[in-house]
Structure formats: C-alpha cells, structure tokens
Amino acid sequence: MVAPYASAHxxxxxxxxxxxxxxDEEKQALQSLPIQLAALKTDQDIVCVGDRPSQCFMxxxxxxxxxxLTSEGKRQIVAFHVPGDMPDLHSLHxxxxxxxxxxxxxxxxxxxxHEALRRLCEGxxxxxxxxxxxxLVDASIFREWMTGIGRRESYxxxxxxxxxxxxxxxxxxxxxxxxxxxxxxxxxxxxxxGASTVHVNRVFQELRTNGLIRTTGxxxxxxxxxxxxxAADFDPLYLHLRQDDE
Amino acid sequence: MVAPYASAHxxxxxxxxxxxxxxDEEKQALQSLPIQLAALKTDQDIVCVGDRPSQCFMxxxxxxxxxxLTSEGKRQIVAFHVPGDMPDLHSLHxxxxxxxxxxxxxxxxxxxxHEALRRLCEGxxxxxxxxxxxxLVDASIFREWMTGIGRRESYxxxxxxxxxxxxxxxxxxxxxxxxxxxxxxxxxxxxxxGASTVHVNRVFQELRTNGLIRTTGxxxxxxxxxxxxxAADFDPLYLHLRQDDE
DNA sequence: CGGATCGTTGAGTTGTATCAAGACGGGTGG
DNA sequence: CCACCCGTCTTGATACAACTCAACGATCCG
Numbered sequence: 001m002v003a004p005y006a007s008a009h010x011x012x013x014x015x016x017x018x019x020x021x022x023x024d025e026e027k028q029a030l031q032s033l034p035i036q037l038a039a040l041k042t043d044q045d046i047v048c049v050g051d052r053p054s055q056c057f058m059x060x061x062x063x064x065x066x067x068x069l070t071s072e073g074k075r076q077i078v079a080f081h082v083p084g085d086m087p088d089l090h091s092l093h094x095x096x097x098x099x100x101x102x103x104x105x106x107x108x109x110x111x112x113x114h115e116a117l118r119r120l121c122e123g124x125x126x127x128x129x130x131x132x133x134x135x136l137v138d139a140s141i142f143r144e145w146m147t148g149i150g151r152r153e154s155y156x157x158x159x160x161x162x163x164x165x166x167x168x169x170x171x172x173x174x175x176x177x178x179x180x181x182x183x184x185x186x187x188x189x190x191x192x193x194g195a196s197t198v199h200v201n202r203v204f205q206e207l208r209t210n211g212l213i214r215t216t217g218x219x220x221x222x223x224x225x226x227x228x229x230x231a232a233d234f235d236p237l238y239l240h241l242r243q244d245d246e
Numbered sequence: 247m248v249a250p251y252a253s254a255h256x257x258x259x260x261x262x263x264x265x266x267x268x269x270d271e272e273k274q275a276l277q278s279l280p281i282q283l284a285a286l287k288t289d290q291d292i293v294c295v296g297d298r299p300s301q302c303f304m305x306x307x308x309x310x311x312x313x314x315l316t317s318e319g320k321r322q323i324v325a326f327h328v329p330g331d332m333p334d335l336h337s338l339h340x341x342x343x344x345x346x347x348x349x350x351x352x353x354x355x356x357x358x359x360h361e362a363l364r365r366l367c368e369g370x371x372x373x374x375x376x377x378x379x380x381x382l383v384d385a386s387i388f389r390e391w392m393t394g395i396g397r398r399e400s401y402x403x404x405x406x407x408x409x410x411x412x413x414x415x416x417x418x419x420x421x422x423x424x425x426x427x428x429x430x431x432x433x434x435x436x437x438x439x440g441a442s443t444v445h446v447n448r449v450f451q452e453l454r455t456n457g458l459i460r461t462t463g464x465x466x467x468x469x470x471x472x473x474x475x476x477a478a479d480f481d482p483l484y485l486h487l488r489q490d491d492e
Numbered sequence: 493c494g495g496a497t498c499g500t501t502g503a504g505t506t507g508t509a510t511c512a513a514g515a516c517g518g519g520t521g522g
Numbered sequence: 523c524c525a526c527c528c529g530t531c532t533t534g535a536t537a538c539a540a541c542t543c544a545a546c547g548a549t550c551c552g
Contacts, residue, residue: 049483050483066389068389068390068393070393070397070398070479071479072397072479074397074398075397076392076393076396076397078388078389078392078393090382090385090386093375093378093379093382094379094382094383094386094486095486096483096486098386098389098390098483098484098486099386099389121371121374121375122371125367125368125371125374128367128371128374128378129339129367132339132374132378132381133339133340135378135381135382135385136336136339136340136381137340138385139336139381139384139385139388140336140340140344140345142324142385142388142389142392143312143314143324143344143345143388144314144344145392146322146324146388146391146392146395147314147316147322147324149392149395149396149440150322150395150437150439150440151316151318151320151321151322151440152316152320153507153508154507154508185529185530185531186530186531187529187530193396194395194396194397195508195509196508196509196510197530197531198508198509198510198511198532198533199507199508199509201531201532201533202508202532202533204531205532233316233317233318237295237296237342237344238344240340240341240342240344399539399540400539400540431497431498431499432498432499433498441540441541442540442541442542443498443499444500444501444540444541444542444543445539445540445541447499447500447501448500448501448540450499451500493552494551494552495550495551495552496549496550496551496552497548497549497550497551498547498548498549498550499546499547499548499549500545500546500547500548501544501545501546501547502543502544502545502546503542503543503544504541504542504543505540505541505542505543506538506539506540506541506542507538507539507540507541508537508538508539508540509536509537509538509539510535510536510537510538511534511535511536511537512533512534512535512536513532513533513534514531514532514533514534515530515531515532515533516529516530516531516532517528517529517530517531518527518528518529518530519526519527519528519529520525520526520527520528521524521525521526521527522523522524522525522526
C-alpha cells in the first residue's frame with residue numbers, strides 16, 4: 001500500500017527493489033538523496049516543451065500526464081503516470097524537453113537534482129541500470145499505445161487503457177480488488193486514445209452496456225477481467241512488471 | 247559518409263562521440279568490444295516478441311523496422327532504424343522482447359553480447375550514459391509518432407515521416423542534398439503511419455502534385471524543405487540531434 | 493516470358509469528427 | 523442557504539477522412 005504519507009525515499013527504494021535486490025550500501029545512498037517535496041493542484045504544468053530542467057521528480061501522490069500539442073492546438077497525451085513513477089527521468093540525458101507534463105489530480109512531487117542522480121549512477125551501476133530500465137518501460141508503453149492508436153478501434157483502445165490502469169495501479173497497491181479510482185476526465189481520456197470527447201463518451205456507454213465495466217463517479221469496477229482483456233487485446237507483457245501473475 | 251565497408255566499431259565510436267567526447271581509454275574499450283557481423287536479406291525477422299536475447303545489434307548497413315501485431319493480424323510499425331542505430335539496446339535491461347524487429351532492406355548487422363555491454367557500462371559510466379541516451383531518443387521518437395497518429399491527418403503524418411527520414415539520414419551522411427533513397431514499400435509506410443496502403447498511395451500523389459516531394463523509384467527529392475516542414479508540422483527538437491542546424 | 497511484388501484507380505462503406513445544445517453537479521460568493 | 527456558474531457529461535444530426543474490396547497496370551527478376 002502506498003500510504004499518502006509514504007516517504008519519497010521509501011517509495012523509490014521499494015520501486016527499485018522490485019527490479020534489483022539492493023545492498024545496504026545502495027539503500028544508504030538512496031536514503032541520502034536530497035528530495036524536495038512539493039504539492040501541486042490539478043491541471044498545473046510541471047515542465048514544458050523547451051525547458052532545460054536541472055532536476056527530476058518522483059510522483060509521490062496523484063496522477064500526472066505527458067502531452068504534446070500540435071500546431072493546430074490539438075493535444076495528444078502520450079502517457080499517464082501513477083505514484084512511484086519518475087516521469088521525466090529522461091531529462092537526465094536529454095537536455096531539452098520535447099514534451100510537457102502536467103498534473104491530472106492534486107499531486108505531491110519529490111524533486112531530485114540531476115547532479116545527485118548523476119553521481120548516484122556513476123557510483124552505483126546497478127542503480128543506474130534500474131533507473132535506465134524505468135525509462136525503457138516507459139518507452140515500451142509508448143509502443144503499445146502507438147499500435148493501439150494506429151491499429152485498434154477506439155472501443156478497444158479504451159478497454160486497453162482501463163486494463164493498463166488497473167494493472168499499474170495494482171502494482172503500487174492502489175486498487176481494491178477489481179475496482180480502482182480513475183480521476184481522469186473524458187477530455188483527458190480522449191486526448192490519450194486520440195479520439196474526440198464525444199466519442200469517448202459513447203465508447204464508455206458501450207463498455208458499460210456490454211458489461212465490461214461499471215462506474216460510479218470516478219470509481220471503475222471490472223466485473224469480468226477476462227472479457228475486458230479480450231476486448232482490449234491486452235497482453236501485460238509490455239508493462240514488464242516483475243510479478244506477471246493476475 | 248557511412249561507407250558500406252565502415253567497421254562497426256568505428257560507426258559506434260563516431261555515434262557516441264556525437265554525444266560525449268570520448269577519452270582514449272574509452273575508445274580503446276569500445277574498440278575491443280566483440281562484434282560479430284551478419285548479413286541478412288530483406289524481410290527477415292531479427293528478434294521476435296517473446297524472445298530473450300543475449301545480445302544487441304548495431305545496424306551497420308540497411309534499414310530495419312520495429313513492429314507489433316494485433317490479435318486481428320494488423321501490423322503497426324513503431325520505428326524505422328538507419329545505419330548507426332542500435333535498435334534493440336533496450337533488451338539489455340528488459341528481459342523479454344515486447345516487439346519484433348525485421349529488415350526492410352538487405353542489412354549488415356553487428357551483434358554484441360549483453361555481457362560485454364554490461365561490463366562496458368559498469369566500467370565506463372559516460373558510455374553507459376550515452377547508450378542510455380540512445381534509448382531515450384528512440385522513446386522521444388515514439389512520442390512524436392504517437393501524437394502524429396493520434397492527432398494529425400495522414401497527409402501530414404506522411405510529410406512528417408519524410409522530414410524525419412531526411413534529417414536522420416543526413417545525420418549519418420546518407421543524403422545527397424535534399425534527396426535520399428527511401429527503400430521502403432508503401433505497405434510499410436502505411437503500417438508506420440497507421441493508414442491503409444491505398445490511402446498512402448493517394449497521400450503520396452497529393453504530396454507530389456502539391457510539389458512537396460518528387461520521386462523517381464525509391465529516390466525522394468524535397469524541392470522545398472520549408473514547405474514540407476510546414477505541412478508536416480515538423481520540429482526536429484524531438485530527434486535530439488546535436489547539430490540542430492539545417 | 494511467366495510470376496511475383498508493388499503501385500495505382502474506382503466505388504461503396506464506416507468509424508469517428510464536428511457542431512450544437514441540453515443536463516448534471518459541485519463549488520463560490522452574495 | 524440559495525443562485526449562479528463553470529466544467530463535465532450526454533445526446534442528436536451531419537460531414538468527412540479513411541477503410542475495404544476488387545481489379546488492373548508496372549516492374550523486376552529468374
């Protein structure tokens with residue numbers, strides 16, 4: 001369980017330990033990372049295209065998204081992030097941001113200077129590898145979303161996104177059985193699956209009438225996981241979670 | 247210029263040097279990497295979903311693509327790679343392949359054991375960082391393609407892809423002025439931009455009649471770069487090339 | 493000179509966008 | 523505590539980008 005008061009350090013250590021077993025020395029190094037907490041409201045930009053950040057952040061609480069705007073003003077959300085994620089870790093090696101990030105809900109972020117992370121990576125190759133891996137999983141999710149947007153219909157894409165949310169939230173202890181809170185508006189969902197708001201609304205209704213999901217407010221319940229999974233053409237492999245059981 | 251006989255080692259060193267200045271010791275370490283060359287014909291799979299490779303490859307000559315298949319048998323190409331790229335570098339830290347890779351033209355590949363790369367990364371953090379960066383640029387391109395597929399029309403997407411090809415090929419010396427060879431079929435282009443073959447064909451005609459491109463066989467010429475760039479809504483930032491001049 | 497692959501065209505269909513307007517709901521200020 | 527407002531969700535009607543199916547032309551190659 002990720003309690004709201006979970007320290008950013010512990011969250012990070014827990015995350016990395018799900019990837020590699022950490023020695024005491026490595027844990028110590030992580031514990032002594034300077035992390036500065038910050039609270040943000042909904043719909044606030046964290047970093048923007050063109051920025052040259054000198055720090056990364058770990059998402060401690062809340063949801064964030066990564067998005068791009070086209071010259072016509074259309075928005076594509078290319079990723080959502082959940083507690084435990086480090087959404088802009090890539091800024092460690094890519095000087096200029098090619099994307100923007102914003103909060104989707106009120107959030108708690110833990111900022112870590114690039115300097116500190118670089119020193120950590122140089123001193124502890126296994127930690128470097130684990131962080132590298134994090135960015136690779138992000139990339140893997142991009143690939144999966146891309147094939148969804150390019151080759152699946154929006155009904156299936158929506159189902160897919162719900163499957164992904166459930167699995168990722170479960171991995172950080174934010175599900176209750178087959179239920180979870182999805183504090184994301186239909187506008188945001190539309191921008192994520194590359195559809196219009198109107199259509200997302202209709203797709204949701206279809207998912208409901210087909211008995212694939214039940215919703216009460218922001219709560220989503222999955223009555224029949226296998227059925228949703230099938231509709232979504234969902235294979236969790238791309239999430240590269242360590243415990244691939246269901 | 248990347249001559250066909252360019253050694254894989256030199257190609258790799260040149261690539262990394264465009265990112266970080268390498269010391270003699272680092273160059274030496276790279277020179278002593280065991281690289282095994284292999285020649286492949288067109289349309290051959292290199293790695294497949296589910297594989298657990300124990301080596302990476304550097305593309306020395308030719309074009310490759312990364313693709314996924316949906317359960318309905320549709321294919322989405324999520325990336326093309328050109329000489330100098332290391333398409334499956336991510337397999338170094340993600341055990342199981344979530345995508346497949348195949349040749350698009352006859353290719354020369356240089357295979358490098360994971361073992362050797364891991365040792366290299368542990369001993370030379372700056373090389374590790376440069377390789378990490380490579381995978382981050384790949385991810386950045388995924389993001390850009392995703393917003394194209396999700397939020398741009400296919401005409402613009404096609405223009406965008408052509409812009410990208412030109413810039414990436416130019417970066418490795420494979421362009422002649424504003425011309426380059428694009429040895430990719432319309433079927434493959436369609437799978438890349440998430441459209442049907444028929445539609446790609448029509449888009450190509452439109453691009454031609456609008457004077458944005460001229461083609462002779464696999465040769466593509468860009469008469470007016472600015473115009474193509476504008477139609478594509480193309481901003482090269484996402485490629486994270488070091489010399490961002492045009 | 494077949495045969496295979498790739499490119500091109502035409503016609504009909506459909507998924508999804510757009511536009512417009514109304515319903516709901518939760519927060520704020522008077 | 524009510525009235526108002528703004529964001530979100532919902533619904534209907536219309537339009538169009540892009541798909542599918544089907545066939546034909548062009549090349550290249552053995």
